Amino acid sequence: MSEFLLGRRSQLWILGLVAISALIAANVAWLFPTLEEMDTGAYLLYRAVGVDARNQIASFLNSHEFALKNAADIIAQGTGRETELISRLMKENPPFESVALLGLDGVERFKTHRFLLTTPADLRNRSRDELFKAVSRGEIYRGPALISGISEPLITIALPLRRESGFSAIVADINLKFLLDVVRGITTGDRGVAYIIDRDGYIIAHPNSSLVFGRVNVLERKIITATLSGREADTRNSDFIYKNEKGEDIFAVALPFELTNWALVVEAPKSVALASSRRILSAALISFGLEIVLLLLLIWNYFNLIKTATLFYSERNQREAILNSLSDGVVEYNDKSEIVLMNPKAEELLNVKFKDIRGLAISPDIAKTNPKMKGLVELMYPALAPYASQTREIVGTLAKTMEVHISSPELKLLVTITQVVEESGRVRGFLKILHDVSRERLLGRMKSEFVSIAAHQLRTPLSAIKWTLQLLLDGDAGALSKEQGDFLAKGYEINERMIKLVNDLLSAARIEEGRFGYEFAEVNLSEFLENAIAGYADIAQRKEITFSFKDKAGKLSPIYADAEKLSLAFNNLLDNAVKYTAGSGKIAVTLSREGNFATVSVADTGVGIPTEENKRVFSKFFRASNVIRMETEGTGLGLFIAKNIIRRHGGDISFVSKVGNGTTFTLALPLKKELVPKEEKPELEEFLGSV
Numbered sequence: 001m002s003e004f005l006l007g008r009r010s011q012l013w014i015l016g017l018v019a020i021s022a023l024i025a026a027n028v029a030w031l032f033p034t035l036e037e038m039d040t041g042a043y044l045l046y047r048a049v050g051v052d053a054r055n056q057i058a059s060f061l062n063s064h065e066f067a068l069k070n071a072a073d074i075i076a077q078g079t080g081r082e083t084e085l086i087s088r089l090m091k092e093n094p095p096f097e098s099v100a101l102l103g104l105d106g107v108e109r110f111k112t113h114r115f116l117l118t119t120p121a122d123l124r125n126r127s128r129d130e131l132f133k134a135v136s137r138g139e140i141y142r143g144p145a146l147i148s149g150i151s152e153p154l155i156t157i158a159l160p161l162r163r164e165s166g167f168s169a170i171v172a173d174i175n176l177k178f179l180l181d182v183v184r185g186i187t188t189g190d191r192g193v194a195y196i197i198d199r200d201g202y203i204i205a206h207p208n209s210s211l212v213f214g215r216v217n218v219l220e221r222k223i224i225t226a227t228l229s230g231r232e233a234d235t236r237n238s239d240f241i242y243k244n245e246k247g248e249d250i251f252a253v254a255l256p257f258e259l260t261n262w263a264l265v266v267e268a269p270k271s272v273a274l275a276s277s278r279r280i281l282s283a284a285l286i287s288f289g290l291e292i293v294l295l296l297l298l299i300w301n302y303f304n305l306i307k308t309a310t311l312f313y314s315e316r317n318q319r320e321a322i323l324n325s326l327s328d329g330v331v332e333y334n335d336k337s338e339i340v341l342m343n344p345k346a347e348e349l350l351n352v353k354f355k356d357i358r359g360l361a362i363s364p365d366i367a368k369t370n371p372k373m374k375g376l377v378e379l380m381y382p383a384l385a386p387y388a389s390q391t392r393e394i395v396g397t398l399a400k401t402m403e404v405h406i407s408s409p410e411l412k413l414l415v416t417i418t419q420v421v422e423e424s425g426r427v428r429g430f431l432k433i434l435h436d437v438s439r440e441r442l443l444g445r446m447k448s449e450f451v452s453i454a455a456h457q458l459r460t461p462l463s464a465i466k467w468t469l470q471l472l473l474d475g476d477a478g479a480l481s482k483e484q485g486d487f488l489a490k491g492y493e494i495n496e497r498m499i500k501l502v503n504d505l506l507s508a509a510r511i512e513e514g515r516f517g518y519e520f521a522e523v524n525l526s527e528f529l530e531n532a533i534a535g536y537a538d539i540a541q542r543k544e545i546t547f548s549f550k551d552k553a554g555k556l557s558p559i560y561a562d563a564e565k566l567s568l569a570f571n572n573l574l575d576n577a578v579k580y581t582a583g584s585g586k587i588a589v590t591l592s593r594e595g596n597f598a599t600v601s602v603a604d605t606g607v608g609i610p611t612e613e614n615k616r617v618f619s620k621f622f623r624a625s626n627v628i629r630m631e632t633e634g635t636g637l638g639l640f641i642a643k644n645i646i647r648r649h650g651g652d653i654s655f656v657s658k659v660g661n662g663t664t665f666t667l668a669l670p671l672k673k674e675l676v677p678k679e680e681k682p683e684l685e686e687f688l689g690s691v
């Protein structure tokens with residue numbers, strides 16, 4: 001059976017692995033695409049914010065360039081009102097920190113600063129600058145962001161002027177602190193920020209202005225170098241992943257700002273930007289964990305189930321092994337008389353095969369069409385059998401027994417019948433245990449016959465010895481000396497005991513065979529008892545035992561009895577009372593009436609019977625341990641004979657006893673003839689007791 005479990009166990013492993021793989025596959029199938037979608041969603045959002053910011057920056061720069069352009073156009077007309085024009089320009093565009101006009105030689109001719117007074121000494125020569133080269137080529141110049149220790153970041157923009165105006169360019173320094181408002185205005189959730197990085201990697205606009213003034217450079221971030229080279233980049237690409245100054249992983253989208261070759265970054269800690277995908281991931285992990293736990297529970301349950309089944313199978317096998325090896329037959333059938341179970345011994349006894357009749361409803365008629373079933377039918381319906389005794393309860397159990405003789409095959413069966421009861425109390429069927437007593441019966445009968453023949457044969461020589469000894473004792477063969485007389489008397493007594501033993505054996509054997517031979521007639525019980533007691537006068541005197549007889553029954557009608565057998569029974573009781581009561585004891589015989597029965601009790605003040613031996617008192621050859629110790633004479637057959645005689649009269653016998661205090665035997669005899677059984681039956685008690 002353990003192979004069964006092992007087989008199941010490996011199946012279970014495979015099942016478990018398949019189930020876990022399926023679970024993982026199912027989770028992976030939805031989780032990763034979902035997470036990717038969530039990441040893409042976050043990217044698109046951040047990018048949209050970035051594009052918006054980029055547009056705002058572009059429009060900031062464009063509008064100021066446009067203002068410069070307008071001024072340049074007017075100057076080009078040569079009105080000579082440059083000073084006035086520039087101060088208006090400064091006034092209308094607060095981000096302009098300073099505006100200058102460059103001479104054709106590249107030297108600043110004219111310059112206005114928002115906060116500082118400019119003297120001719122402040123005018124710089126820019127003829128070698130990149131700026132002058134660009135405007136000389138007719139291009140707009142947009143310089144790098146400049147951050148000095150004290151001032152705010154600036155960017156220089158120069159627009160070329162037509163030479164006719166006498167100037168080569170109009171140059172403006174734009175204060176980038178105004179860009180700060182742009183980046184501050186960009187909202188990307190709680191902890192999201194947008195900031196601008198110039199072409200050298202310095203942060204030039206950031207909601208946290210200390211990063212600007214601290215001249216923080218982030219060129220080492222790959223995402224920045226990539227963006228400054230003109231590509232969009234974001235941290236979904238693992239190359240671009242970086243941490244912020246707090247060590248947090250960052251989710252970022254960086255956009256190039258070609259006009260000035262800057263980069264615009266929109267970022268937030270990953271935990272914030274991808275919060276929803278994180279939540280989904282943790283929910284997925286939790287549910288995955290729960291699924292695994294559930295699966296394990298299922299597997300565990302299944303495993304237990306297998307274990308229970310294995311136990312069940314092994315128990316069933318064990319039960320079958322026991323049933324198969326039983327030397328008694330077992331047949332079970334349900335309330336529809338369908339055969340449920342039959343062991344090999346029952347098959348052998350009833351000469352049928354279980355596999356042929358399994359589940360077959362056995363009706364009394366079935367034997368007509370199938371004579372092979374006759375024995376089984378007679379077993380199930382004992383009324384149809386040639387002989388069936390009454391059922392008898394087995395004391396202390398719910399089982400009953402009966403003897404059934406079946407005709408085909410011819411067998412004497414002792415059948416123990418048990419009801420098969422469901423938990424609800426419903427009787428589901430019957431279980432019959434068949435004990436073949438044919439051989440036991442035969443042996444028993446042979447034994448009884450042997451005993452009765454032997455006893456019978458012994459009686460004649462014993463009687464002869466008795467009479468011979470009697471003659472000698474009576475002096476018929478001449479006078480005896482005292483010594484000779486004593487010896488002979490001893491021999492006579494021993495011979496008497498022998499005769500009693502032989503008689504008892506003969507009686508017991510005949511009782512067992514059911515041919516003790518009763519002759520019933522009317523008997524006056526009161527007189528009968530008085531006579532019986534009178535026979536004990538001598539011995540009572542010798543042992544100094546007081547005998548008493550009380551007739552409490554009043555006038556009883558005669559009972560129907562065999563006086564000779566009844567006196568044998570009664571004498572056995574009186575013999576015992578005398579034998580087991582020490583000198584100066586008392587023996588009281590009382591006759592009374594209880595309903596349809598006359599009761600006779602014989603109470604003594606003798607040695608009593610040990611309680612633990614009470615059950616065996618009426619069995620053949622039983623002698624209690626206390627009397628064996630006393631070395632009294634006895635055969636152990638007296639009470640067996642007495643009980644059977646009383647039973648044959650339709651009565652019963654019982655006793656109460658206390659060791660050291662005395663014993664009272666009570667027998668009940670029916671007062672009505674109808675209560676006396678019609679015929680004598682073989683004694684079943686002995687072999688029933690051995691079942």
Ligand code: ADP
Nearest residue numbers: 576577580608623624627634635636637638639
């Ligand atoms: P026995 O021949 O030994 O008396 P019985 O069958 O008459 O055989 O009695 C069986 C046993 O029961 C006795 O050996 C004795 O132990 C016990 N017994 C019977 N009657 C009495 C009694 N009146 N008092 C004590 N023990 C008794």
